[in-house]
Amino acid sequence: MQRSVLSQSWRQRLQPRSLPPEDSRALRLGVQILVCVGILATDSATGSWHSLWAIPLSLMGAAWSWRQRHRRNIAAKCGIAIGMILVLVVFLNRLAGQAGDSRILLTELLIQVQILHAFDLPRRKDLGYSAVIGIILVGVAATVSETMVFGGWLLLFLACALPVLILDYRSRLGLKLLKRRSVSLPPAQIGRMLVAVVTVGLVIFALLPRLPGYQLRTLPVSAAIDIPGKFDAQQIVNPGYGQGDSATWDGTGQDGEDLEGEIIFDDQFYYGFSQRINQNLRGVLKPEIVMRVRSQAPGFWRVLAFDEYTGQGWQMSRNDKSETLNRPAWSYRFVVPQLGQRGRTKEVIQTYSIVSRFPNLIPALSQAREIYFPTREIARDPEGGFRSPVQLQDGLTYSVISDVPYRDRKQLRKASRQYPQFIRQHYLQIPDGIASQIKEQTEALLEKANRPPISAYEKALYLAQSLKQTYSLQPDLPVLEAEEDLVSAFLFKYQGGYPDHFSTALTMMLRSIGIPARLVMGFAPGEFNAFTGLYEVKNVDAFAMAEVYIPQFGWFTFDPIPGHDLVPPSVDDDYTFSVLKTLWNWVAGWLPSPMMNGLTAIFAMIGAGLAQALGFFTGGWQGWMAGLLVLSGIAVLGWLAPQGWQWWRYRRRLATLPPMEKLYQRMLHVLANRGVPKRPHETPFEYTHRLHQKGEGAIADLVTEISQIYVSWRYGHQPYDLSDVHLRFQALREKLRSQ
Missing domain, CATH: 3.10.620.30 (C8orf32 fold)
Known part of the structure; x- marks a missing residue:
């Protein structure tokens, strides 16, 4: 009797005390899709595709946990716990051997944890954990991505997340079946919701201030590069000069041996990156992206300088005095000796990602104080330029902290x-x-x-x-x-x-x-991509x-x-x-000059007010919270108010018009929604002529007929059959719907 009581007590303790198992297969599948999109987004951002194997394993785990959802699975839980410990040990071991950016290692750990977690998803809250892992993976991809490709993954993730949220809400309400009269998943409604969320997100993205980041000093940098042999601090290798990677500007190799043939201008590599340059060369570069830069402020990405003029070019007269800088084994941080200067400076942090093959020169803003680079040594020449032991290859990433001086003209004059x-x-x-x-x-x-x-x-x-x-x-x-x-x-x-x-x-x-x-x-700053936050620098810059x-x-x-x-x-x-500002400059290019000048003046006043408000909102955590709430409210109102205002004005205006005028304006409104609006300066027949030129066919014919009746009534005071015009308008709408 006592044994049965004890066994019953133990069974009760082993029974789960939280939520019952989740029976919705659609919800489980949606969560797994979110995780898969997160994995694909991180692999796409890093360009490695090393984690694709995790997708089938995660799906297998989800299928197994579905079949086992009503069981206790004690043995499986123990195995999962052991697996968690093992992946943590592997992660710590790899982290100890890598001194730089650990985001990729953390992402791999998270993916491995998700695979183990997929085999134990009996309850709804565990599905929530997996969904959060998908969100984190997408967030990591956002920080690593350097192209617009991430935008596609983000939209796909959002499109999958909306129905998952609806399914989760249905599950919480206890709605087990997709009934017609209950909560359903209409594609049109989800599509409208997706457009609304994206619109609000873009507005908030444009309005949020771009404040200094990278407050932590573990900056992005590639994996360590081991260089065999001794580093020659005097050597500059530009693959665009000479006949090979080891050639210099004047046709001599690394050891000074003569190379046959005349130096030919290379249309991919800028001629000015060498210890001697000949400005008598002639040629035009073929545009190609060289690097992408994430920086707190744009500037001149300085590479090297020359002190001696040769008559038709320049050279470094003290190249033999280049010094070697070393970093500790546990860090990628090189400390650059500084000269004492009294001018005011501003710390600017930059991260450079090389996109195509580049000389062994390290671009940086002026007065670099710290450089995070994957080699054990770098060099600095007497003119303040930095060199790597190897050429900078596609995919290499490094970071720089510079103390950039202010250009205070009053002080500089004195x-x-x-x-x-x-x-x-x-x-x-x-x-x-x-x-x-x-x-x-x-x-x-x-x-x-x-x-x-x-x-x-x-x-x-x-x-x-x-x-x-x-x-x-x-x-x-x-x-x-x-x-x-x-x-x-x-x-x-x-x-x-x-x-x-x-x-x-x-x-x-x-x-x-x-x-x-x-x-x-x-290099000039390059073209700033407002969506990636990176400056895209080309060789022609x-x-x-x-x-x-x-x-x-x-x-x-x-x-x-x-x-x-x-x-x-x-x-x-x-x-x-x-x-x-970038978005405004783009929009201003499409506006007439008077309108642009007026809006510029208005925005200048708004900017002054925003600057004062920013001082309040950044005064502490209370200010930050208030600022986020205000910006969110402004974004929502900015989305709803214009639509409501335009619709109200449109309906009010139609109510005051004569029947023919009202019908003609309705036709223009329908065509504008289709993407072919009538321009303000166009006459009705100029508009119909443009529609014919665009190849609209039957639609243009119906618009022409209605416009002819409208012009005859408006300017010729000719009578018209309103019912006949209505029939033509209905035929036009049906044609538009069919297309």
């Missing part, structure tokens, strides 16, 4: 003209044969100013602007003679040249009047600028190329609402 000895020694070099001519031309340009600039910074600004206005781009510039000087030919013979020739001319003009300058090569030294403040760039901004994007600009 800067001293006392340059250190090493600055005067290396950045005032100019060939004797052209020094006097260049100086004379430079002073002549400065004398044209209404108020001649005094400080070095103002002179650089004025000369850069003068070159833009005085000289022109020469795309068909002939090749210079062997002894011909590039700057002299630019200023006095051709009155212009290639884009990079402008920067060379500005650099030498500044040197001629005693202002230290050098030529710097890099590479160009040269003049970099001027301001005592105690450091180096500042100036761009004399026509069509470019005088200075590159600066941290002085506010990028809090950069996504909204």
